[in-house]
């Protein structure tokens with residue numbers, strides 16, 4: 001019922017290009033139960049967004065119940081989605097308009113901490129949570145687990161030494 005061939009998805013920001021999916025091949029039969037597993041940031045949500053027809057692949061083909069999804073009009077996709085797909089989202093309470101760095105820095109600004117001290121603390125906690133390489137990204141440009149780690153960074157700050 002689901003056949004995915006040579007699927008690729010890349011994201012581009014001003015700073016970097018991320019190849020989130022590199023040649024995914026997948027077949028799911030009717031009635032089959034499938035779990036997609038992998039480390040944070042490996043591309044699970046990206047794949048599910050494409051399977052859920054919420055996003056488009058950069059390359060490759062996706063066939064759902066005999067329909068080639070890439071060739072469908074938005075209205076046809078909507079019909080197919082409504083009738084066949086259910087979705088539960090990941091989400092976190094980060095401020096969408098602020099970068100990762102700025103989100104973590106915000107509580108320290110409220111504490112009236114000086115800029116250089118803030119910088120030192122923010123970088124330290126982001127490194128500890130292995131998310132410093134995404135400091136200039138906005139929350140929407142991160143994987144769910146990465147957003148979770150940013151949220152944890154913010155909460156770790158007051159207790160970090």
Ligand SMILES: Nc1ncnc2c1ncn2[C@@H]1O[C@H](COP(=O)(O)OP(=O)(O)OP(=O)(O)O)[C@@H](O)[C@H]1O
Pocket residue numbers: 011012013018019020038039040041042043044045046047090140141142143144145146147
């Ligand atoms: N809109 C976007 N713009 C730029 N990069 C993105 C965007 N969405 C995802 N990425 C990057 O693509 C990669 C895959 O993200 P994805 O959300 O698919 O991960 P995931 O496997 O669901 O991770 P998690 O378990 O943390 O939820 C990550 O490195 C992420 O930073």
Ligand SMILES: [Mg+2]
Pocket residue numbers: 044045046090143144145
């Ligand atoms: Mg995810």
